[in-house]
Amino acid sequence: MSFKTLRLAAAIALTAVAAQAETKHIAIASFGEHPALNQVAEGFKERMAELGHAEGTAVSYSFNHANFDRTLIPQVLAKVEAEKPALVLAITTGLNQAAVRGISDKSIPIVFASVVDPVVAGIVPDWQHGSATSTGASMMPDFDATLAYLKQVIPGIKAVGTLFNPGEDNDATNMELLTKAGEKAGIRIVGVPVEAAADLPQRVQSFAGQVDAVFLIQSNVVQTAVPIVAQVAQRIRMPLFNSVFSPDLKDQLAGFHAISYRKNGVHAADIADRILKGEKPADNAPYVPVAGDFDSYVSVKGMEAVGLPIPDALKDSPWLLK
Numbered sequence: 001m002s003f004k005t006l007r008l009a010a011a012i013a014l015t016a017v018a019a020q021a022e023t024k025h026i027a028i029a030s031f032g033e034h035p036a037l038n039q040v041a042e043g044f045k046e047r048m049a050e051l052g053h054a055e056g057t058a059v060s061y062s063f064n065h066a067n068f069d070r071t072l073i074p075q076v077l078a079k080v081e082a083e084k085p086a087l088v089l090a091i092t093t094g095l096n097q098a099a100v101r102g103i104s105d106k107s108i109p110i111v112f113a114s115v116v117d118p119v120v121a122g123i124v125p126d127w128q129h130g131s132a133t134s135t136g137a138s139m140m141p142d143f144d145a146t147l148a149y150l151k152q153v154i155p156g157i158k159a160v161g162t163l164f165n166p167g168e169d170n171d172a173t174n175m176e177l178l179t180k181a182g183e184k185a186g187i188r189i190v191g192v193p194v195e196a197a198a199d200l201p202q203r204v205q206s207f208a209g210q211v212d213a214v215f216l217i218q219s220n221v222v223q224t225a226v227p228i229v230a231q232v233a234q235r236i237r238m239p240l241f242n243s244v245f246s247p248d249l250k251d252q253l254a255g256f257h258a259i260s261y262r263k264n265g266v267h268a269a270d271i272a273d274r275i276l277k278g279e280k281p282a283d284n285a286p287y288v289p290v291a292g293d294f295d296s297y298v299s300v301k302g303m304e305a306v307g308l309p310i311p312d313a314l315k316d317s318p319w320l321l322k
Helices: 003-022 035-050 070-082 093-102 143-153 169-185 197-205 226-235 261-276 300-305
Strands: 024-030 059-065 087-091 110-115 134-138 159-164 188-193 213-216 240-242 255-259 294-299
Touching: 024 035, 024 070, 024 093, 035 059, 035 087, 035 110, 035 261, 059 070, 070 093, 087 093, 087 261, 093 110, 093 134, 093 169, 110 261, 134 261, 143 169, 143 213, 143 255, 143 294, 159 169, 159 197, 169 188, 197 226, 213 226, 226 240, 255 261, 294 300
Parallel strands: 024 059, 024 087, 087 110, 110 134, 159 188, 159 213, 213 240, 240 255
Antiparallel strands: 255 294
């Protein structure tokens, strides 16, 4: 082999090593695998690619989850930190709270997603700043818009029931905001606490004769068991609406006023991009959803299942799921 050939081979090898060294690793950690939470990760990766962070060359990813078991979160975070990532995408409030406390290497930035109120959760100091290590995209609901939607779908609605876990910060924020929105809209909000999925059938049954509809907030204990809630709701002829859209449940639920989990991942990626380019988490305010981050749907079959017609004003609406 000639000296020129050797030099060329060495140059190619060095280039490959340099390219490999420039690949940044992003660790994605989630509380569990669920279609909605998976959409956050998918939206994040798609947007990162659009921003020039191509998977396999510019960035690499790992995915770890706790299978919705709080006792496994420390194990997940220990694995994530051992990977020495350039950035962590942490999905759900509880996991982010644990990550802020549990990841000891404070040089690793944490971008949160699927968090309703990061201020109440203690993840960031306020809505204008991130913390020294963390910021991200919130899923703050717009319950004024939700109740306006319900008034269109069920004219004359007076009372709305919901299920919440009193031990979850997300749920507490949701209940406070929903109650305030109800006061403004002239709708009574009936909140029923639930701490375990096994209690859901009985709790849903308690709404019979008490409310005109049930709207499910972004609660982990509830969202992981929506098919169970839907079965009971149909049995008691109660229209059920969700804050999370699931095409698999479009015939079982009356409708959805739902924030897009995929768009939440997209907004988290915009923040991650800036951090990977050198900005500090503290200088990036948490993202707050706007109207375009929500989708409204009404299920024809879901309404029929509980004996309710589609209002005339909505019969030609793009909201309809047939």
